Amino acid sequence: MWLINVKTRLLEEFIGLGIPEYAILSHTWEMDQEVTFQEFSREPRSNAKKGYWKIDQTCQQAIQDGLAYVWADTCCIDKSSSAELSEAINSMFRWYQRASVCYVYLSDLLRAIGPEDASLEYCRWFQRSWTLQELIAPRNIKFYSCNWDFCFNKPQASVWLSRIANINLEVLQHEKSLTTVCVAQKMSWARSRKATRVEDIAYSLLGIFDINMPLLYGEGDKAFMRLQYEIIRSTPDLSILAWSNDPKSGYEYAAPSECDRTLFSTVLASSPESFRGCHNYRDLQNHSTPDFSVSNRGIQIRAKFGLTLSNNSAQEVLPVCQFEIWTLAIKVRNVGAGCYVRQDPMELVSVVPWQMSHRFMSTPFLLTQPVWKDSWDTTFGWEPILSSRHCGLQVVLDSSMEISRRWPWTKWDEVDRLFFGPEDSDLGWAALKIVGEPPDDFVVQGDRQPLNFLLYVFGWAKPQSERPRYTLHRVNGEANDRALEEMNGTAVTEDWNTYWVVNRLVTHQVPEQSVVIVGSHNGQTLLLTCNHSMVEDQSICLNPFWRVTLSWQLVSCDQLPLITDGRWLDMGWEGGWGAPWRDRQSFSIRVTSQVKEEIQGGTRLVRVKTVIGI
Numbered sequence: 001m002w003l004i005n006v007k008t009r010l011l012e013e014f015i016g017l018g019i020p021e022y023a024i025l026s027h028t029w030e031m032d033q034e035v036t037f038q039e040f041s042r043e044p045r046s047n048a049k050k051g052y053w054k055i056d057q058t059c060q061q062a063i064q065d066g067l068a069y070v071w072a073d074t075c076c077i078d079k080s081s082s083a084e085l086s087e088a089i090n091s092m093f094r095w096y097q098r099a100s101v102c103y104v105y106l107s108d109l110l111r112a113i114g115p116e117d118a119s120l121e122y123c124r125w126f127q128r129s130w131t132l133q134e135l136i137a138p139r140n141i142k143f144y145s146c147n148w149d150f151c152f153n154k155p156q157a158s159v160w161l162s163r164i165a166n167i168n169l170e171v172l173q174h175e176k177s178l179t180t181v182c183v184a185q186k187m188s189w190a191r192s193r194k195a196t197r198v199e200d201i202a203y204s205l206l207g208i209f210d211i212n213m214p215l216l217y218g219e220g221d222k223a224f225m226r227l228q229y230e231i232i233r234s235t236p237d238l239s240i241l242a243w244s245n246d247p248k249s250g251y252e253y254a255a256p257s258e259c260d261r262t263l264f265s266t267v268l269a270s271s272p273e274s275f276r277g278c279h280n281y282r283d284l285q286n287h288s289t290p291d292f293s294v295s296n297r298g299i300q301i302r303a304k305f306g307l308t309l310s311n312n313s314a315q316e317v318l319p320v321c322q323f324e325i326w327t328l329a330i331k332v333r334n335v336g337a338g339c340y341v342r343q344d345p346m347e348l349v350s351v352v353p354w355q356m357s358h359r360f361m362s363t364p365f366l367l368t369q370p371v372w373k374d375s376w377d378t379t380f381g382w383e384p385i386l387s388s389r390h391c392g393l394q395v396v397l398d399s400s401m402e403i404s405r406r407w408p409w410t411k412w413d414e415v416d417r418l419f420f421g422p423e424d425s426d427l428g429w430a431a432l433k434i435v436g437e438p439p440d441d442f443v444v445q446g447d448r449q450p451l452n453f454l455l456y457v458f459g460w461a462k463p464q465s466e467r468p469r470y471t472l473h474r475v476n477g478e479a480n481d482r483a484l485e486e487m488n489g490t491a492v493t494e495d496w497n498t499y500w501v502v503n504r505l506v507t508h509q510v511p512e513q514s515v516v517i518v519g520s521h522n523g524q525t526l527l528l529t530c531n532h533s534m535v536e537d538q539s540i541c542l543n544p545f546w547r548v549t550l551s552w553q554l555v556s557c558d559q560l561p562l563i564t565d566g567r568w569l570d571m572g573w574e575g576g577w578g579a580p581w582r583d584r585q586s587f588s589i590r591v592t593s594q595v596k597e598e599i600q601g602g603t604r605l606v607r608v609k610t611v612i613g614i
Contacts, residue, residue, distance in 0.1 A: 002076040003069040006059040022069040023062040024099035026134040028124045040075035054105050057148045086215045093133045093207020102138035112149040115157030121164040129195040129204040139174055166279050182283035184239035187275035199223040228268050232292045237283050239321035241267055241330055243274035245345050264384055265345040267366040281321045298365040316414040326350045336388040338410035340364045392545035393419040393460035401436035408492040416540050428461035429498045431488050439552050442526050458498050460546045468546050472516045472530050502568050512566035520557055527553040
């Protein structure tokens with residue numbers, strides 16, 4: 001660290017613990033008028049530039065304050081050395097923090113004023129990126145006008161400085177540690193500050209986030225992206241995703257009402273400006289701390305995602321921060337392979353506990369770069385959803401039903417209730433666990449307990465000429481049913497193909513059927529039926545896709561439909577695979593319906609049981 005001796009006006013270098021007490025200068029640069037390291041070191045010393053005067057005033061003021069050394073960024077950093085420049089920028093917050101006193105020189109303040117003067121906020125010093133850390137880090141700051149007339153100090157003006165800079169008062173008064181302030185709030189402090197070089201917008205925030213990273217001048221906006229990566233690596237604070245591009249932020253965008261299209265974006269902000277409205281945000285409290293990791297696919301996060309209703313459709317959301325009594329979340333969409341993008345980046349949504357009651361843990365990749373370059377439209381934005389869908393399987397449920405689990409979740413879109421994927425001859429097994437309540441006019445065994453089913457669908461990604469194959473299976477929480485759910489998880493993790501999933505269904509004696517008999521009461525039998533159709537809707541999928549519909553059906557007991565077992569025949573096994581049941585001797589499945597009449601308390605109760613025989 002180079003320091004100026006206030007008496008000799010020579011630069012002296014200090015390292016490590018041997019650094020003496022010093023004063024530090026905070027100011028705004030004047031183009032071509034600042035004294036450089038080389039110019040200040042040269043003999044005779046150059047004092048022709050305007051910048052030398054404020055250095056001289058700094059030295060004189062330090063003498064009056066009983067200090068022997070001062071530091072100024074213009075002449076105490078050898079900027080011809082990239083290593084020294086990088087070290088200085090990464091250390092600058094600490095240097096301002098350790099200074100005995102910081103002198104703020106307001107070059108455009110024509111007279112000495114008090115902190116309540118309205119003209120203070122228009123000073124250039126409050127608009128520059130580098131001076132943000134210079135306001136926060138030092139405890140003792142003295143402000144001077146253009147003629148070096150003393151105005152006020154930081155303790156006297158902390159309330160007004162907090163209002164002008166929109167920074168938490170407790171932070172300015174050093175009553176609250178920066179580590180307790182969420183990422184989004186700290187980003188908001190830099191929202192309107194400017195820098196001569198784009199990279200400095202990110203580099204000036206290193207100390208505030210306690211981050212060290214190499215400087216790469218010439219990388220432009222990538223510097224802010226790298227800063228966010230480093231923040232994610234160092235702190236599990238989801239508020240870094242709590243930005244929004246709203247009209248108040250000054251961003252130009254095509255609103256959905258204007259272009260009738262939904263906007264999407266990657267999950268990281270392009271600049272601190274996007275955090276304009278985040279100055280009162282807090283990190284998620286009383287929530288499990290998520291894990292972050294950064295890879296070439298994006299940000300992998302293990303966190304709990306939730307489901308809310310938006311425009312009468314389900315919406316997958318990720319809680320990211322708190323504001324007063326509310327939990328705020330971002331909308332996300334799956335674009336395949338477990339990669340999520342952000343939907344409607346103009347806003348955050350408020351979620352309440354009951355909306356998050358069906359939260360589920362998943363580990364997606366949050367995309368930080370658009371991966372479908374041909375889907376970028378300069379007028380309307382980025383359209384990654386349709387670009388990722390060449391085939392689909394949509395599931396339509398009765399209003400009394402809901403989905404509690406899905407396999408594989410990496411190919412499931414919650415908004416459109418759709419499994420989707422690219423062209424792939426083997427892609428096409430999917431499973432859902434569905435919970436439903438029977439109709440109001442039907443009671444199963446005198447109780448309205450929720451009913452659980454597993455739906456398996458195969459071949460939905462094959463050519464349209466081949467219908468999908470599916471089955472419905474009633475589950476009651478028995479060991480065999482739990483084993484099926486565990487099998488589904490293993491199949492996703494180990495990337496099983498269709499053959500092996502069907503093989504396990506045969507092992508568990510699950511027939512191929514499109515109707516399940518739920519029960520019978522008062523001469524009526526309740527069925528859960530499944531039907532499929534090929535539909536076209538280019539707002540959901542570019543090509544025609546399959547739609548499977550589940551619904552309740554009440555029939556009289558003497559008109560039960562014939563329930564057949566397709567036995568998973570003609571599945572088009574290829575590559576030498578045999579039908580799964582051929583691996584077992586004399587294996588066959590038959591499904592029959594047994595209707596038994598019993599008299600209980602004078603009431604005729606008909607029980608219907610599906611019997612599977614081997």
